[in-house]
Amino acid sequence: MAQIRIENVRKDFGAFTAVQSSSFTIEDGEFFMLLGPSGCGKTTTLRMMAGLELPTSGQIYIDGEEVGQKPASQRDIAFVFQMFALYPHMNVRGNISYPLKSQGMPTRQIRAKVAEVADILGIADILDRPVGGLSGGDRQRVALGRAIVRDPKAFFMDEPLGALDAEFREHMAEELRALHDRMGATTVYVTHDQLEAMQMGDKIVVMNHGVVEQFGVPQDIYDWPATRFVAAFIGSPPMNFLNFNGTVDAGQDKVRLGDVAVGVPHSIDGAKGDLTLGVRPEHVTLDDAAPYRGRVVATEYLGTTQIVTLDTPNGTLKARVASSDKVAVGTATGLHFDARTITLFENAGGRALRSRANEGVLAHG
Amino acid sequence: MSFSVTEPTNRIKWVAGILVVGYALVTIAPLLWIVATGFKSGPDSIAYPPKVLFEPTLEGYVNLFTDRTRATQDMLDAAGAPRNWYEQIARDQGTVITGASRYGERFLNSVIIGFGSTALCMILGTAAAYAFSRFRVPLKDDLLFFILSTRMMPPIAVAIPIFLMFRNLGLNDTHLGMILLYTAVNLSLSVWLLKGFIDEIPVEYEEAALIDGYTRFQAFYKVVLPQAATGIASTAIFCLIFAWNEYAFAVLLTSGTAQTAPPFIPTIIGTSGKDWPAVAAGATIFLVPVMVFTILLRKHLLRGITFGAVRK
Numbered sequence: 001m002a003q004i005r006i007e008n009v010r011k012d013f014g015a016f017t018a019v020q021s022s023s024f025t026i027e028d029g030e031f032f033m034l035l036g037p038s039g040c041g042k043t044t045t046l047r048m049m050a051g052l053e054l055p056t057s058g059q060i061y062i063d064g065e066e067v068g069q070k071p072a073s074q075r076d077i078a079f080v081f082q083m084f085a086l087y088p089h090m091n092v093r094g095n096i097s098y099p100l101k102s103q104g105m106p107t108r109q110i111r112a113k114v115a116e117v118a119d120i121l122g123i124a125d126i127l128d129r130p131v132g133g134l135s136g137g138d139r140q141r142v143a144l145g146r147a148i149v150r151d152p153k154a155f156f157m158d159e160p161l162g163a164l165d166a167e168f169r170e171h172m173a174e175e176l177r178a179l180h181d182r183m184g185a186t187t188v189y190v191t192h193d194q195l196e197a198m199q200m201g202d203k204i205v206v207m208n209h210g211v212v213e214q215f216g217v218p219q220d221i222y223d224w225p226a227t228r229f230v231a232a233f234i235g236s237p238p239m240n241f242l243n244f245n246g247t248v249d250a251g252q253d254k255v256r257l258g259d260v261a262v263g264v265p266h267s268i269d270g271a272k273g274d275l276t277l278g279v280r281p282e283h284v285t286l287d288d289a290a291p292y293r294g295r296v297v298a299t300e301y302l303g304t305t306q307i308v309t310l311d312t313p314n315g316t317l318k319a320r321v322a323s324s325d326k327v328a329v330g331t332a333t334g335l336h337f338d339a340r341t342i343t344l345f346e347n348a349g350g351r352a353l354r355s356r357a358n359e360g361v362l363a364h365g
Numbered sequence: 366m367s368f369s370v371t372e373p374t375n376r377i378k379w380v381a382g383i384l385v386v387g388y389a390l391v392t393i394a395p396l397l398w399i400v401a402t403g404f405k406s407g408p409d410s411i412a413y414p415p416k417v418l419f420e421p422t423l424e425g426y427v428n429l430f431t432d433r434t435r436a437t438q439d440m441l442d443a444a445g446a447p448r449n450w451y452e453q454i455a456r457d458q459g460t461v462i463t464g465a466s467r468y469g470e471r472f473l474n475s476v477i478i479g480f481g482s483t484a485l486c487m488i489l490g491t492a493a494a495y496a497f498s499r500f501r502v503p504l505k506d507d508l509l510f511f512i513l514s515t516r517m518m519p520p521i522a523v524a525i526p527i528f529l530m531f532r533n534l535g536l537n538d539t540h541l542g543m544i545l546l547y548t549a550v551n552l553s554l555s556v557w558l559l560k561g562f563i564d565e566i567p568v569e570y571e572e573a574a575l576i577d578g579y580t581r582f583q584a585f586y587k588v589v590l591p592q593a594a595t596g597i598a599s600t601a602i603f604c605l606i607f608a609w610n611e612y613a614f615a616v617l618l619t620s621g622t623a624q625t626a627p628p629f630i631p632t633i634i635g636t637s638g639k640d641w642p643a644v645a646a647g648a649t650i651f652l653v654p655v656m657v658f659t660i661l662l663r664k665h666l667l668r669g670i671t672f673g674a675v676r677k
Contacts, residue, residue, distance in 0.1 A: 052572050072575040079576040085569035089591040102578035146577070 002063035002153040002186055003028045004049060009058035009068075011044050011210075018044040019210045021058070026188060026203070031180050033201035034190045037233065041210040042190045043158055049188060050156045051075045062153055073102075078147035080157040084139045086131040086146075093127045096145040103150070117149045120179075136164045140172055144179065154186040161196065173200055194234045198222065206230050216361060224358035225343060228350035231278050237307060239343075240284065242277040242314035248344060248353060255344065258313050260292045263339030265357035274347035277314070281307065283338040284319035286327065290334030299327050310335070396652070402645035407458075410641040424458065425642025427451045429468050429633065429650075433460035468647060471629040476654065477540055478625055479609040482547035486604045487597055489548070490555030491563075495585060497556070498563040499571075509560075512553045520550045521613045531618055540623045543615070547608040555600045562596025563589065598665035602658065609655050626651050 004026040011019040019041040026032045034042040047053040049060055051072030060068040067075050078099075086095050093114055100110045118124040121141045126134065131142060140160065147155055160176070161169045177200050180187050191197050197204050198218040206213045206221060206229075214226040225231035231239035244257050250270040254261045255277060262277065286308065294310035294317060301323060308319045308327050312335065319335070321327070344353040354362055373381070402410050404421040433455050436444070444461055447453040455462050496502060497509060527546065528537075536542030566589060574584035590597075616628045630647040633640055659666065 050576060052575065071581075072572070073578045073580060077576065079573065081569045081573060083567065083569060085567065085573040087570060087573070087588060098574075099577035102583075146573075150577075 005061040007059040009055045012056045017210055022212050024205055024215050028186055029184045031202045032188045033197040033204040035197040035204050036207035038192055040207040042207050046156050046158055046190045050077055050079050076152050077154045078152040080143050080147050080160045082159040082162045084143040086142055091128055091130050092142050095142055096149050099150045113149055117145045121145050137168055157189045159190055220361040224361040226352050226362055228345045237281055237318045239278045239280050240317045244314055245274055247272045264342045265355035268354040268359055271346050271353055276345040276347055278343040278345055279337045281318045281320040283341040285336045287334050287336040290336040292335045293332055294335050295332045296327055296329050399645045400649050403642055403649045405642050424454055425646035427454045428640050428643040429646045430466050431462045432464045432466050434463050436461045471624055471626045474623055475625040478543045479605055481544040482608045483601050483605045485548045486551045486555050487601055490552055490559050493556045494559035494563050497560050512556050516553045524617055538619045538621055538623050543623055551604040551607055555604055558600045559596055562593050566592050595665045598662040602662055602666055
């Protein structure tokens, strides 16, 4: 089991830069999520850690050893592919024992090891079946079996649930997380699904356009996004953005949206010009007495809550309120924002302004 | 009354069946005629109207494998009684066997050159196709086009340069020369076909093998090759059929040591003009290896032709 450290890693494919200067550390035993939209460089980053791509520059350390330019076969890691990549010309047993064969392990020991792994994964009864006819879940388990059979230093998984049916995904996600907790192995997991990332990960790196946008535990990333991109990518519906032109001085705890003053966390950075006030839908309450006004455009019923879409002078806004609240489309209402939860962004560059509330998170982000 | 778009009606199935059977008969008739001629006697083979029913004889086969001379009664008496069945057949025609013919050697040449060039072509073709499929080869598209362009004219168009080249290199009438020539002609086809097959094999299989601790070369022959087997088999059949049947270059470049069967068979002359039963017997035997090879690899060939049509 191992700590993995990425330092200033960059990858160019010809003129295209897939990853530019990423740095982060994955602690021993962590379930680590690489999250981002497609084409953001998360899979390339993972493949560089695994040795399937070599970085153009920068260092990759596994267990303190620099492995950046080493081939995959010498890194002692396991990789679970999105399409599983089970060897089609071998049966289940052949697939799981294949990594052991490369180490020259004696046949009897291989049999014992495969049986043990099959037991853990509950696939002992299909060991002699060809992989062609297996269900998605069983394929997934065989792929996991091939990964864990060798006790590698780390597991790398590239959207391993992406090929499964939606209903089965949930179940497999739980199984994966349970397996991780049982083995305690460092796991790096690539996904574009922010719910999956928050549900399963100990830590998340959010990437966009080859750049690490933010790095931290799921709750910090959700509550205190470091950039507008993270705020928009995480959460469903995402954080609301109210654009305004104004000034924020250091030490101030109010901003003016038009002629209404809105409370924000005590700010540390000052800024001026085009700014954005970010507030999560669940931190917006409809309050007729509030001075900031909006008009209800639509409502979506979601069981215990409903999403209310409103037009405001600073843009469209969604609020998550209890389903029992009666909200009529077309009516005007006052809006109240929970001042403790608000993040301010600079529109140029999209970075969050530091405040007393988020400085702890942004300091190591 | 309703019609299904996907399920053909019975009448269409019947028509299709009749067309297929008709086509099969048309293609197989000359083959059957050759096989039958091989078992005819000389007069039967040129009888008019052609004989469909005849008394089978092994004359053609005996004549194919032996050299004979027309014998006078004195010679026949001097030679004594025939020692075995094929001498008997020769005697019945009024000839005595003077030795074995060259057919066996020529046939063996065909086997060596045909299978040798096919094997070489598969080794080089698979390696090149793998490289083109997996690696960033500079000028990849231009190189592939260049390889294909060698097939854009009939190979025989370059017969004279090849003849001169072979003469200067001392490759005239050698097995090596013919193997190299047929390999060169077939290589473009095999690179293109095999590249298609290897492109269809997801690269993740090799990556999984790399992760599992195997080297790139091990990943290639343990994981890629077994999956490319279908493609390799069907490509090998195409290459073998070409090299086996090739006539023009064989006539031009071989005359003795390395002569293959196709230029040899038409030169079989009997004691009185063309010995058609012997020619037919030679052609029949010549057909066997390719037929066996094709039947053995038939499963792969069918899968190979429909490759990519089925979901993996």
